[in-house]
Amino acid sequence: MTLPLPYLTLAQAPLTCDIDTVNEFGEHHAVSIPAERALTVYVDKRELVTLMTLGAHPELLVLGYLRNQRLIESVHDVESITVDWDVNAAAVKTRHGIEDIEEKTARRVVTTGCGQGSVFGGLMDEVDQIKLPPNASITQSQLYSLVNTIRLKETTYKSAGSVHACALFACDCAEPEMLLFVEDVGRHNAMDTIAGWMWMQLEKSANGANPVFYTTGRLTSEMVIKSAQMGVPIVVSRSGITQMGHQVAQMVGLCAVGRATNKRFLCYSGSDRLLLQP
Amino acid sequence: MTLPLPYLTLAQAPLTCDIDTVNEFGEHHAVSIPAERALTVYVDKRELVTLMTLGAHPELLVLGYLRNQRLIESVHDVESITVDWDVNAAAVKTRHGIEDIEEKTARRVVTTGCGQGSVFGGLMDEVDQIKLPPNASITQSQLYSLVNTIRLKETTYKSAGSVHACALFACDCAEPEMLLFVEDVGRHNAMDTIAGWMWMQLEKSANGANPVFYTTGRLTSEMVIKSAQMGVPIVVSRSGITQMGHQVAQMVGLCAVGRATNKRFLCYSGSDRLLLQP
Numbered sequence: 001m002t003l004p005l006p007y008l009t010l011a012q013a014p015l016t017c018d019i020d021t022v023n024e025f026g027e028h029h030a031v032s033i034p035a036e037r038a039l040t041v042y043v044d045k046r047e048l049v050t051l052m053t054l055g056a057h058p059e060l061l062v063l064g065y066l067r068n069q070r071l072i073e074s075v076h077d078v079e080s081i082t083v084d085w086d087v088n089a090a091a092v093k094t095r096h097g098i099e100d101i102e103e104k105t106a107r108r109v110v111t112t113g114c115g116q117g118s119v120f121g122g123l124m125d126e127v128d129q130i131k132l133p134p135n136a137s138i139t140q141s142q143l144y145s146l147v148n149t150i151r152l153k154e155t156t157y158k159s160a161g162s163v164h165a166c167a168l169f170a171c172d173c174a175e176p177e178m179l180l181f182v183e184d185v186g187r188h189n190a191m192d193t194i195a196g197w198m199w200m201q202l203e204k205s206a207n208g209a210n211p212v213f214y215t216t217g218r219l220t221s222e223m224v225i226k227s228a229q230m231g232v233p234i235v236v237s238r239s240g241i242t243q244m245g246h247q248v249a250q251m252v253g254l255c256a257v258g259r260a261t262n263k264r265f266l267c268y269s270g271s272d273r274l275l276l277q278p
Numbered sequence: 279m280t281l282p283l284p285y286l287t288l289a290q291a292p293l294t295c296d297i298d299t300v301n302e303f304g305e306h307h308a309v310s311i312p313a314e315r316a317l318t319v320y321v322d323k324r325e326l327v328t329l330m331t332l333g334a335h336p337e338l339l340v341l342g343y344l345r346n347q348r349l350i351e352s353v354h355d356v357e358s359i360t361v362d363w364d365v366n367a368a369a370v371k372t373r374h375g376i377e378d379i380e381e382k383t384a385r386r387v388v389t390t391g392c393g394q395g396s397v398f399g400g401l402m403d404e405v406d407q408i409k410l411p412p413n414a415s416i417t418q419s420q421l422y423s424l425v426n427t428i429r430l431k432e433t434t435y436k437s438a439g440s441v442h443a444c445a446l447f448a449c450d451c452a453e454p455e456m457l458l459f460v461e462d463v464g465r466h467n468a469m470d471t472i473a474g475w476m477w478m479q480l481e482k483s484a485n486g487a488n489p490v491f492y493t494t495g496r497l498t499s500e501m502v503i504k505s506a507q508m509g510v511p512i513v514v515s516r517s518g519i520t521q522m523g524h525q526v527a528q529m530v531g532l533c534a535v536g537r538a539t540n541k542r543f544l545c546y547s548g549s550d551r552l553l554l555q556p
Contacts, residue, residue: 017521022545024418026556031544036499036520052499052522140302162496162518185498185520218440220463221314221330240440242314242463243295244330266309267300278304 003076005200008059011083013037015054015183016160032160036185039083041065043092043101054156054163054184057193058083061184062090064196068226070126071098075199127225130252132233136210138171138255140277146176146236147260150214156183157216164217166190168198171234172209187217188226195230212236219245219256219268228252234273236260241268281354283478286337289361291315293332293461294438310438314463317361319343321370321379332434332441332462335471336361339462340368342474346504348404349376353477405503408530410511414488416449416533418555424454424514425538428492434461435494442495444468446476449488449512465495466504473508490514497523497534497546506530512551514538519546 016032023029040050041062048071053061059081066072072094079093138146146169157163164187169176180197184190194213212234213227219237221244227235228248234255241249241258246268249256255270267274296308318328319340326349331339337359344350350372357371416424424447435441442465447454458475462468472491490512491505497515499522505513506526512533519527519536524546527534533548545552 019521019524019546022549022552022554024541024543024556026554029544031546033518033524033546034520036522038522160518162520185496218463240311240438242312242440243297244314244316246297246311263302265302266307268297268309268311271300274300276300276304278302 005075006063006078007080008063008200009082009084011055011058011085013055013085015056015156034156034160034163034185037085038088039090040088041090041092043071044094044097045091046101048092051189052185053189055085056156056184057182057196058085058090060196060200061189061193062092062196063199064192064194066092067195067199068192068229070229071101127228127248127252130228132228132231132253134253136233137273137275138210138212138234139275142171142174142176143236143257143260143265143274144263146171146178146212146214147262147265149176149178150181153181164190164215166194166216167214168194168232169212169214170210171212176212187215188222191215191223191226195226198230215239218242219249219258221245221248224248224252224254224256228254233270236265283353284341284356285358286341286478287360287362289336289363291333291363293334293434312434312438312441312463315363316366317368318366319368319370321349322372322375323369324379326370329467330463331467333363334434334462335460335474336363336368338474338478339467339471340370340474341477342470342472344370345473345477346470346507348507349379405506405526405530408506410506410509410531412531414511415551415553416488416490416512417553420449420452420454421514421535421538421543421552422541424449424456424490424492425540425543427454427456431459442468442493444472444494445492446472446510447490447492449490454490465493466500468495469493469501469504473504476508493517496520497527497536499523499526502526502530502532502534506532511548514543
C-alpha cells in the first residue's frame with residue numbers, strides 16, 4: 001500500500017517589485033528588487049515560527065523546514081500545507097501531531113545562515129549517525145557542466161539581485177541534470193525548499209542516483225549539516241567555507257567544493273569523491 | 279552619579295585557520311578559511327540562545343544581541359558578560375534579571391538574515407515608534423570616502439573570504455571617521471556587535487553626531503529595522519535591498535544606499551538625506 005503524500009496548495013505571489021532609485025548622477029531609475037515576506041507557520045493550529053521568504057515555493061519551504069529541523073520524521077505524517085498570502089500564513093495539518101513539540105523547539109541555535117537561522121535542537125546531535133553513500137562521486141567535467149547550467153539560468157538574481165540560489169542535480173549521466181532550481185532571500189530557505197521537494201518524490205530514484213547540491217551561498221556548518229541530513233554527499237558553492245562547515249564535511253565524508261565559477265574551483269573536503277581530469 | 283557599565287571579558291580566539299585544498303589542476307594548496315564557532319549565551323544561568331560566530335568580539339556581540347532583541351532596555355542593567363571559549367559559553371549577569379523573559383522569547387521570527395536569524399517578539403512591533411534624527415545627512419563625497427575606507431581595510435575577508443563586514447562611521451566632518459569595523463560569519467552578528475559597542479559609549483557623542491552604517495550584506499527588513507532601532511538614519515550597503523527592507527526604510531525615513539562600490543551607488547530610500555554632488 002502506498003502511503004499518501006501531503007496535499008500542498010500552490011500559493012502564488014509576485015517575486016519582484018519595481019522601486020524608484022536615484023543613482024550617482026542624480027538620475028531616477030526604476031529598479032527591480034526581490035520580494036521579502038513573512039510567512040507564519042502554524043502546525044495543527046499552534047504557531048511555530050515566522051519565516052522571511054521570497055515566496056516562490058512556500059509549501060515546499062515549510063515542508064523542508066519541518067524536515068530539516070527534524071520536527072517531522074516522515075513526509076507521510078503531513079496531511080496538508082495550506083498557504084494563504086492574504087494573511088501570510090502557512091497552516092500545516094499533521095496526521096498524528098508532533099510528539100514532544102515543546103521539547104523539540106525549546107533549544108534555539110541561531111546560525112550563521114543567510115536566511116533561516118535557527119535549527120531547533122542540538123545542531124550536531126545527529127551528525128554522528130549520518131551515513132553518506134560511499135561511492136557517490138562527480139567528475140571534473142560534470143562539475144563544469146553544472147556550474148555552466150547555473151550560469152545560463154534566467155533568474156530573479158539577474159533581474160533583481162539580493163537572492164541566493166540552490167539547485168539539485170542528478171549526476172548519474174555524463175551531463176548532470178538539474179532537477180530543481182530555487183531562489184530565496186535566504187540561502188537556507190532555498191535549501192529547505194529543495195528538501196521539501198525531495199520529500200515529495202515518492203520514488204527515491206527521482207532524487208537522482210547521484211545527487212549533488214549547488215548553492216550560491218557560503219558553506220557554513222548548517223548548510224553542510226543540512227546537505228548531509230538529506231543524504232547528498234557532494235555540495236558545490238560559488239562561495240567559500242567556514243571552519244565548522246569544513247569540520248562537519250570531513251566528519252561525514254562530504255565532498256565540499258567552493259569558489260566554483262567558470263573552470264575554477266577549490267575542493268575543501270572529500271576530494272576522493274571528485275574525479276579530477278586536469 | 280554615573281551608572282556603571284558592564285564588565286566585559288576580552289576573550290580571544292583565532293579568527294582563521296588553514297586547510298588543505300585541491301584546485302582544478304589537482305594541485306594542493308593551503309587556504310585560509312574563517313572560524314565559525316558556537317557561543318551559547320546564558321542569562322543569569324538560564325540558557326538563551328546559541329550564536330554561531332567568527333569570535334572576534336564575543337562580549338560586544340552578546341551585548342548587542344540582547345539590545346537588538348530588545349531583551350534588555352539599558353546597558354546599565356548588565357553587570358557582566360564573561361566569555362570562555364574553552365566551553366563556548368557567554369555568561370551574562372544582569373543586575374535585576376530580565377522581566378518576562380519567557381514571554382519575550384516565546385515568539386520566533388526566522389529572518390532572511392545572513393547570520394543571526396531570530397528576532398524575538400514582533401519584528402515590526404516597535405518600528406512605528408522609531409524617530410530618526412530629521413536632519414542627518416551624508417554628502418556624495420562623504421559616501422565615496424566611506425566606501426574607499428572600507429576598500430583599503432585589511433580584513434579577514436581578504437585573507438579568508440566568507441565573512442560579512444559592518445562598520446560604523448561618524449559623518450560630522452568632511453572626512454567620515456570609521457569608529458568601528460567588525461567582521462563575522464553572519465552579517466547580523468557584525469551589526470549586533472556594533473550595537474553592543476555603541477551601548478558601551480558612555481558619552482553619546484562618541485557614537486558620532488551623524489552616524490552612518492556600512493554593511494557588505496543585503497538590506498533585508500531585519501537589517502533596516504536594527505539600524506533604525508539603533509538610531510542610525512543612513513545605511514550604505516555593497517549589496518542590494520529587499521522589498522520589505524525598502525518598505526521599512528521608507529516607513530521610518532531611513533536613507534538606504536546600495537550597490538555602493540567605487541563611485542557607483544543606488545539610493546533606494548530617503549534620498550533627501552543624500553546630498554548629491556553629481
